Amino acid sequence: MERTWCDLAAKLSFADLVAAGDYLLCWEDPKTTVERLKDAVDQYTSQRGRAVLPVALAALCPRSRSRPESLLRVALVASPLPDPIPNFGVHLVLSRRNIEIDLAYPKYKVGLEYQGDHHREEVGQWRRDVKRGNDAVDEGWSMLYFTGDDTKDLAELLTRVERRLRQRGWRDGC
Structure with a gap:
């Protein structure tokens, strides 16, 4: 192999x-x-x-769990943006549980989550994803969700990530 x-x-x-x-x-x-x-x-x-x-x-x-996560991570690492941490563990105090964010910027509390088709087709998975995202937002995280379609235009997705990071205080080189 x-x-x-x-x-x-x-x-x-x-x-x-x-x-x-x-x-x-x-x-x-x-x-x-x-x-x-x-x-x-x-x-x-x-x-x-x-x-x-x-x-x-x-x-x-x-630490990557899927091709779309890897594709976005490679694009982010090649960009001037900071490198994300794959599958970053977060303890949520309010909901008293631990989650992992697909690609995270803990310093800025920006999280990127890939939503594959199984996330919408499997009702239980979809409900868990919505709750997890809301719980993270309740604790100050800005969550950005992406799908397979978004990986076809990574430049647009990188622009969105940059916008979120800037809203949270990131400046070039910081």
Whole structure:
């Protein structure tokens, strides 16, 4: 599987290569390790995609839970905006529970949440998502929700993230 990930470097965009690697490393059900991927990169002999592999390897994050989260994280890290923290744990005092925010800026209390189709198709999931979002807002978080359609125009989504961050006090370079 590590070799297959290396082979994908010749076929996928950088962001999709990182998303595939994130999937392989996801802490909830890891398929491999960073060390095994690094060994595969070191031993990879093909020149097709070879140059991008070390850069993609450095960009991997085992805290990502989905391709859309990874795509947005890669775009945010490449932008002048601050880097988000994937699946950031937050203790909500008012509702007395712990949640994880898909991509978070704790300093500014800005949270980004991906809503896949299963979030709207599964009634229980949808209700939990609405309650969790409202609970986070009650404690001062500004939540921004995005769907698969939003990942088709990441520039627009980055503009929205920047606007939220600026509303919360972020300034370039801060």
